[in-house]
Amino acid sequence: xxxxxxxxxxxxxxxxxxxxxxxxxxxxxxxxxxxxxxxxxxxxxxxxxxxxxxxxxxxxxxxxxxxxxxxxxxxxxxxxxxxxxxxxxxxxxxxxxxxxxxxxxxxxxxxxxxxxxxxxxxxxxxxxxxxxxxxxxxxxxxxxxxxxxxxxxxxxxxxxxxxxxxxxxxxxxxxxxxxxxxxxxxxxxxxxxxxxxxxxxxxxxxxxxxxxxxxxxxxxxxxxxxxxxxxxx
Numbered sequence: 317x318x319x320x321x322x323x324x325x326x327x328x329x330x331x332x333x334x335x336x337x338x339x340x341x342x343x344x345x346x347x348x349x350x351x352x353x354x355x356x357x358x359x360x361x362x363x364x365x366x367x368x369x370x371x372x373x374x375x376x377x378x379x380x381x382x383x384x385x386x387x388x389x390x391x392x393x394x395x396x397x398x399x400x401x402x403x404x405x406x407x408x409x410x411x412x413x414x415x416x417x418x419x420x421x422x423x424x425x426x427x428x429x430x431x432x433x434x435x436x437x438x439x440x441x442x443x444x445x446x447x448x449x450x451x452x453x454x455x456x457x458x459x460x461x462x463x464x465x466x467x468x469x470x471x472x473x474x475x476x477x478x479x480x481x482x483x484x485x486x487x488x489x490x491x492x493x494x495x496x497x498x499x500x501x502x503x504x505x506x507x508x509x510x511x512x513x514x515x516x517x518x519x520x521x522x523x524x525x526x527x528x529x530x531x532x533x534x535x536x537x538x539x540x541x542x543x544x545x546x547x548x549x
Contacts (some may be wrong), residue, residue, distance in 0.1 A: 332382060332457070339375045340455040342424040345516055346372065346417035351444045354424040356509070361491060362428070365421035374416030377409045395528070402528040406458065409517040409543075413451065416510040416517075423503050423510075435500050435542050436490040443459035444471065444511050450518035452499050457525045463546050466529075471539055476515035483508045518541050 346365055353361035383404050386392070392400055427435070450469050457465035487508075488502045524544065526534050534542045 320372065325386075325396075328386050328390070329396065329399060332379070332386065332400065335375075335379055335382070336406055337459055338475045339372070339379065339407060340385050340451070340458075342368075342375070343372055343413045343417060343422050344451055344455070346414055347420070347444070347448055347451075350417045350424065351441060352422035354420060354427070355441065355487065357428050359425065359428060362421045362424045362479060365417055369414055369418040371378065372411055376407045376411040380404060381387050390493045395531075397455075398528045402458075402524040405524050406521050409520045410481070411416050413514050416514050419423070419510045420470075420507050423507050427503055429499060430500070434498065436497050436504060436517075438483055438486050438489055438490075438504055438508075438512060440483065440508055442516075443476060446476050446479065447515035447518065450476065450515050451521075452513040454521040454525065455519045457522060461525070463526050463529050466522040467546055468540055470519055470534075473515055476512055480512040482510055503504060 346368060349361055352358065369387070383400050386400060389399075390396075444463060450472050453465055453467045453472075457469065475524070479527045484505060487505050490497045491501045520535075523535050526532055530546065532545050534545060537545065
């Protein structure tokens with residue numbers, strides 16, 4: 317390829333990276349707003365989160381098409397191909413995070429509409445903060461090509477899983493002690509699961525970053541194996 321073609325290819329790759337980060341920033345804000353709306357009983361904010369899900373879906377479609385065009389036109393190899401593969405996989409996970417924000421918003425509207433006193437007192441914000449921190453760090457690792465930050469995200473997933481298990485145990489206790497809480501407990505459990513899944517998708521993105529930078533597929537590796545592979549690569 318000529319020097320001009322190389323430069324144009326670099327511009328196209330950088331555009332893909334930038335658009336992924338923009339999409340990531342959007343879904344991060346969606347989850348934040350969904351949690352804010354849930355705890356503030358802000359119907360307008362929750363409705364906005366539900367409505368904006370279509371924008372996230374459209375961004376995924378546009379980015380997927382852009383990746384296909386670059387592959388067809390440039391026939392990338394090595395790290396360039398890994399970067400485009402990472403983008404394709406990452407935007408799928410980001411779209412699913414958008415779906416989780418939509419779910420939290422929708423269930424938040426349901427909970428606010430019921431106005432019942434039989435609501436279990438369960439704290440979800442700390443788990444949401446953990447998941448959002450994982451997402452933010454994974455996106456930063458993607459932007460900076462930082463495998464150590466990506467590995468940190470993978471390690472953090474266990475803390476989110478522990479929080480989720482604790483919430484589930486609390487809700488089961490509420491339902492056993494007072495059947496009147498069952499309906500709302502199940503809705504809250506669904507919200508908790510959505511938050512836990514945000515962490516899972518952030519972990520996936522972090523694993524893609526490790527693949528992109530190092531060429532290591534660590535999706536089924538243990539934490540110890542990931543640390544060792546990164547240290548030795």
